[in-house]
Amino acid sequence: MSEKIKVILVEDHQVVRHGLRLLIDSQPDLLVLGEASDGKEALELIAKLDPDVIVFDISMPVMNGLELITELKARGSTSHLLTLTANEDPAYIQHMVRLGVTGYLFKRSASEELLLAIRAVSKGERYLDPSIVHDLVDGLFLTGLSASAVPSGGGLTDREVEVVRYLAKGYTNKEIAIQLDISVKTVDTHKARAMLKLGLRSRAEIFRFALARGWLTSV
Numbered sequence: 001m002s003e004k005i006k007v008i009l010v011e012d013h014q015v016v017r018h019g020l021r022l023l024i025d026s027q028p029d030l031l032v033l034g035e036a037s038d039g040k041e042a043l044e045l046i047a048k049l050d051p052d053v054i055v056f057d058i059s060m061p062v063m064n065g066l067e068l069i070t071e072l073k074a075r076g077s078t079s080h081l082l083t084l085t086a087n088e089d090p091a092y093i094q095h096m097v098r099l100g101v102t103g104y105l106f107k108r109s110a111s112e113e114l115l116l117a118i119r120a121v122s123k124g125e126r127y128l129d130p131s132i133v134h135d136l137v138d139g140l141f142l143t144g145l146s147a148s149a150v151p152s153g154g155g156l157t158d159r160e161v162e163v164v165r166y167l168a169k170g171y172t173n174k175e176i177a178i179q180l181d182i183s184v185k186t187v188d189t190h191k192a193r194a195m196l197k198l199g200l201r202s203r204a205e206i207f208r209f210a211l212a213r214g215w216l217t218s219v
Contacts, residue, residue: 004028004029004030004031005029005030005031005052005053005118005119006031006049006050006051006052006053007030007032007033007051007053007054007055007118008032008034008035008042008045008046008051008053008054008055009024009034009035009036009056010035010036010037010038010041010042010054010055010056010057010060011037011055011056011060011084012037012038012057012061017035017037020032020055020084020114021035023111024114024118027115029119030115030118033049033051034049034051037060037061038061038062038063038064039056039062039063039065039067039068039071040062040063041062042054042056042063042068043063043071043072046077046079047075050079051079052080052122053080053081053121054072054079054080054081054082055082055114056068056083056084057083057084057085058085058087058096059085059087059171061175061178064169064170064171065083065085065170066169066170067169069081069096069100069101080121080122080124081100081101081103081121082101082102082104082105082117082118082121082127083096083101083103083104083105084105084107084114085107086106086107086108087170087204088106088131089207089208091208091211092204092207093128095207095211102121102124102125102126103117103118103127103128104127104128104129105117105127106131109129109131113129155197156198157190159180159190160190160193160194160197161194162180163176163187163190163191163194164191164194164198164206164209164210164215165210165215166179167191167203167206168206168207168211173187173188173191
């Protein structure tokens with residue numbers, strides 16, 4: 001029998017991790033080596049266990065998925081990266097693939113899709129959620145973002161810029177409050193003011209704005 005594909009799960013919700021582990025370990029060719037609730041914990045496990053595939057979420061406390069990717073690249077990790085997330089914005093997907101993610105799957109996808117994705121990325125093949133195909137055909141996935149097509153952001157205060165950057169990286173309002181040592185209500189205020197100044201209406205638009213301004217080049 002061939003060697004099993006070794007997997008590490010990185011997800012901050014324990015119930016979700018447990019379900020994923022049961023699913024993956026039920027397959028004769030797959031094996032979950034370990035679990036982590038954030039990127040920092042994951043780095044320790046990855047260095048020790050050297051998995052074939054890392055299945056991870058983007059929005060996590062302490063160290064999120066974007067920061068995890070950056071650190072893994074800096075360390076020269078050869079593990080294949082499979083993002084399992086609720087974020088379906090084409091611009092976000094484009095950015096993640098450019099960072100080195102081999103697979104991108106939505107959390108609403110069927111269990112069978114996850115198993116197929118793990119097997120594919122373990123061989124170095126790119127695997128994208130089937131529902132992304134339409135965007136690929138329409139050219140949305142490969143369309144570059146123009147900085148001139150978005151607001152300059154010059155009218156934001158330093159604190160508003162910090163909040164927008166964290167929002168674009170996938171942090172929740174509560175996580176931002178912890179990072180900046182301010183209240184959640186204050187985060188809400190800065191977020192509302194920034195979005196009003198920029199004419200943005202959703203987190204997806206915040207991400208696109210930050211990406212176009214070059215604010216995510218370090219993640």
